[in-house]
Amino acid sequence: MKKLTKILALVMAVAMMLALASCGGSSSSGSSAAESGGSDLSGKTIGYVTITSTAPWGGLVGTEFERIAKEKGATVRVLDAQTDVAKIAEYCQQMIDAGVDALAIFGGDPNANAEIAKAADEAGVPMFMCALDVAEPGRQYVKACVGPDQEQMCYDIAQYIIEANGADSGMKVVQISGVPFLDDYIQREAGFARAMTETNYNVLEADYAYSSRTDAKTFMENHITAEGDTIDIVMGYDDDLTMGAVAAIDEAGLTGSIKVYSLTGQNDAIQAVADGKMELTVMNRAGDIAEETVNAIIEYLSTGSTEYYHYTPLTFIDKDNVQDYIGKGEF
């Protein structure tokens, strides 16, 4: 029996190693131009390193990027750091070592990404930022930054709130945010905070629910328990999390008395706007960012340059236009 166990463990280990060795490129999706019909990136290998492939919106940016780049004839290599910022650097170096023709990064820490950008530039690999920017010292090494102006987006949402509720109404605001070290959330919170300085609102410290709608719901339940009907506004920095807060508000029978504002534009949030459970969501299409990143890469690889900022469009969805968008979110 013991002998059998030993043999089994050995066989398992060897089989696993051989299986690993033979499944190289299982997530790297090579497709020739002839197969896909595209030619802009034919013969090129594009690396894509992401901080997460499991969060709904972040995952969609990746899958769309991969799909579009493949359609253009590229071979796409994908590595997921699974929210480990340090892994982003390791994986980017791996991409550089593998000799990719261009490297796109989604997420991570801006300072860390600046270091990576420098290394990529030294290795002659053009680097592109997807949905967020690098810290200022790294910009000279990055070829393009694609996505909405995160800071301005949340500044504009805050202005929308101020316009609807008045600057001097002393509203109490609960903030539900995502991952504290991810630059997109940092920028969003900064934009909101910038606008809030022009008001007398009582803005509470942000709660970080990471990628968990359940945690967001728990945070909101705690706020309702602790502060009851003194809460006026919830600002959510991601629809998926905001929907957790909406559920808590709904269960507490406070729908309508607490106004909820958010962004992403996912289907259940759009429906919540239609149902009067939310005031606003902002459509920030992952597909637009993915497509524009691929376009920026094509432009750079074919001409040797591209403009630094490629801003993608945003659509404010509220009760006035929500009927046009029901069911038209990306997920």
Add this chain to the structure above:
Amino acid sequence: MIETNRKRQMTRMIKDNNSVLILVALLAICFLFVDGYTNGFYNVLVYSSIYGAVCIGLGIVMITGNIDLSVGFIAGVCGIAVVIAFNAVYAATGSAALALVVGIFAAFACGALLGFINGFVIAKVGVSPLIATIATNYIFKGLAFYFAKASYAPTSPDIVKVFAKTQLFGLRWLTPSVILFFVLIGVVAFWMHKTRFGNNLYIVGDNPEAAAFSGISVSKTVLLAYVICGLFAALCGFLMVSFDGYAIYTQGNALSTFPISCCVIGGIKMAGGKGTAIHILLGVLIMRAISTMMSVLFLSTDMVNLITGILLIVVLVIDRFTSTKEAE
């Protein structure tokens, strides 16, 4: 009779050095069948040298029959301490060298303190090491989160990066941190086998009651093992800052299961009393070789998670099997 003895000796040798065989087989497979592995191999050595220190510390604790699940966040907190101290001293004096010395000292002081807290709660208060270090892991994670939600970089980073980023003789795999790691393995191997305290670690891990009867202070030995573990975690924290160029609270996350896997796959027994520094070295190299293979192969997230999970089970099966065998 002679042949039987020779056979036994051979079996014993293979059993004692099965981690060497695993490493050799793994590297052979990688180099022969995995495209791009040769190019990415330097990663194995460089990353082993960055994260290896924390494995040495944990290995010492495991030899005493204990465990430390908080070791990753001790390293994380110590990395943050390096940057806080460095920046404060640099701002006050303008001397990067002085700031570096103080930063390193702060990391070690912090590591020793956090290790002492673990050791005290476990060895003196008597809380189970598993429960105690799960609890302190939360505390240390909270501390790290409080001080460095976003990246926190040294104001004069070049001098800090010297240890992990300098390529000696133009070789990518030869950095001061790599040399330091191998030197440390040698020193710890000597210390554990040639000093009284080193031997006490094994005796305590093997049979704490017998150790107590023979006059060894079990609680003091365990407490010191945790302090030493904290010091090695501090070194790891410093090297992470040196390598990454910044500290951030998530750096501890990267070390949640890695050190335990390294120690067990290398040959440190979770029951205690067995294993050497060389086993830790082998374990670290094996785990990094596998990790590098997964990234060189560009495996998808689900595959990486699946393989990591299977690997942990295989590691625990090996530990269980070899421990049972030895008990017989």
